[in-house]
Amino acid sequence: MDTTGTLDEALARLHNSGPERLGRLTNHAPMAVEALAAHGQAHSVHRWLDLYAPRLEEFPSGVEPVTDANWFSALGDPRRAADWIGYFEREVAERCWHDVLTHWWPRLLPGLYGGSTHPVIRVGHAVRTLLSGEITEPRLAELAHGLGYWAARHRPAAVASLPGADSAADALDAVPPVAVQEGGFSARFGRVRALPVWAPSVTEPSDAYRHLTELVRAATHRYATHGHGAETMLVHAATAPNAVLRALPALPQALWLPSLRTAWTASAAVTAMYAPAAPVAYTPPGTFTPEEVFERALAHGDEHVIKLTDTALDVGDEPALAAALRSMELSAPLE
Incomplete structure (x- = not known):
C-alpha cells in the first residue's frame, strides 16, 4: 500500500467532488486512484487524475441532516447523498470504523x-486501504463517502429462484439473459425476474469466503469470452463480488453468508442484463507478468479497465490476466 502520502492527497482532492455526475454516472476516480496506489503506481496518481478531472462535478448540496432517528426515511434517496456522506463522516470521526462498517453492513447489503x-x-476499495496501511483522515473520509453513496443509492432486489449448478462458472453459464437488453442499468435490472441458485448448502463462514473467491475468479475469467456483450458494464460482474470479498475480513463472520448470497445475486444479475448473443474465444496478444498487465492498464487509462485489472491481479492466474487484456482491447482509452 502507498506510504508516500499521494493517495491521501488524491482522496482529499476528490472529496470536494460528488459521487456522481450528470445525475446518474458514477465518479470512479476514488476507486481508480486507490487501485493505482495499491499496485505501486502512486507516482502516476495525480497525472491520471488530471486526465479524469473534467468528468468530476462539485459536491452536491444537502437537504436535511441524516440522524439515527430519521435514517430509514432517507435510505435510497439519491437527493440525500450529501446528507448521508455527512452522517458517515460524523460516524467514523466518533467511532471505530470497524464498528461503523459492522453496524451498517447488514442494513446496506x-x-x-x-x-x-x-x-x-467504492466501499471495498476503501476497506482494503484501511486494512492494509495507516488509518488516516482522508482514508476514513473515503469510507464515509462510499457508505454514504451506498445509502443514497440503496436499491433492494427480489428475484425468483431457478435451478443452479455446482460451480460458479457453471452457475453463471446457467443465468438466463433478460428478454430485452436495452436501456441503462436501472431499466435492465428491473427486468431481472429469476436467477439460478448457487451454493445453497453453504453454512460455514469459511466456506462462504471460499465460494466468494471462486465467484470472483469465475466472473473475471468469463469477461475474456463474454465482455464484448457490454465492455464496461460486465466488468461489474467481477468487481462487485470482489468488493464484498475485500470487506469480509473487516466484518464479523456472521455476516459472511448473507454477503455471499447478495454478491452472487449481483454478479448473476449483471450477467443476465448484459449477456452477449454468444461467447467469443480470446487469445491474449502475448504472455505478460501481472506487473506488466497493470502497467498496460495504466497506459490505457480507462477507469473500468484499471478496476478490472486490479481484480484480475487479486485472482492472479493467466485466465484472469487475459480478461484484463481483453478489457483493454474492448474499451476506449482515457484521453
Whole structure:
C-alpha cells in the first residue's frame, strides 16, 4: 500500500467532488486512484487524475441532516447523498470504523444493487486501504463517502429462484439473459425476474469466503469470452463480488453468508442484463507478468479497465490476466 502520502492527497482532492455526475454516472476516480496506489503506481496518481478531472462535478448540496432517528426515511434517496456522506463522516470521526462498517453492513447489503453496484465497489476499495496501511483522515473520509453513496443509492432486489449448478462458472453459464437488453442499468435490472441458485448448502463462514473467491475468479475469467456483450458494464460482474470479498475480513463472520448470497445475486444479475448473443474465444496478444498487465492498464487509462485489472491481479492466474487484456482491447482509452 502507498506510504508516500499521494493517495491521501488524491482522496482529499476528490472529496470536494460528488459521487456522481450528470445525475446518474458514477465518479470512479476514488476507486481508480486507490487501485493505482495499491499496485505501486502512486507516482502516476495525480497525472491520471488530471486526465479524469473534467468528468468530476462539485459536491452536491444537502437537504436535511441524516440522524439515527430519521435514517430509514432517507435510505435510497439519491437527493440525500450529501446528507448521508455527512452522517458517515460524523460516524467514523466518533467511532471505530470497524464498528461503523459492522453496524451498517447488514442494513446496506440488501440494497447493494443501486448505483450499478458502484457504491459497494467504492466501499471495498476503501476497506482494503484501511486494512492494509495507516488509518488516516482522508482514508476514513473515503469510507464515509462510499457508505454514504451506498445509502443514497440503496436499491433492494427480489428475484425468483431457478435451478443452479455446482460451480460458479457453471452457475453463471446457467443465468438466463433478460428478454430485452436495452436501456441503462436501472431499466435492465428491473427486468431481472429469476436467477439460478448457487451454493445453497453453504453454512460455514469459511466456506462462504471460499465460494466468494471462486465467484470472483469465475466472473473475471468469463469477461475474456463474454465482455464484448457490454465492455464496461460486465466488468461489474467481477468487481462487485470482489468488493464484498475485500470487506469480509473487516466484518464479523456472521455476516459472511448473507454477503455471499447478495454478491452472487449481483454478479448473476449483471450477467443476465448484459449477456452477449454468444461467447467469443480470446487469445491474449502475448504472455505478460501481472506487473506488466497493470502497467498496460495504466497506459490505457480507462477507469473500468484499471478496476478490472486490479481484480484480475487479486485472482492472479493467466485466465484472469487475459480478461484484463481483453478489457483493454474492448474499451476506449482515457484521453
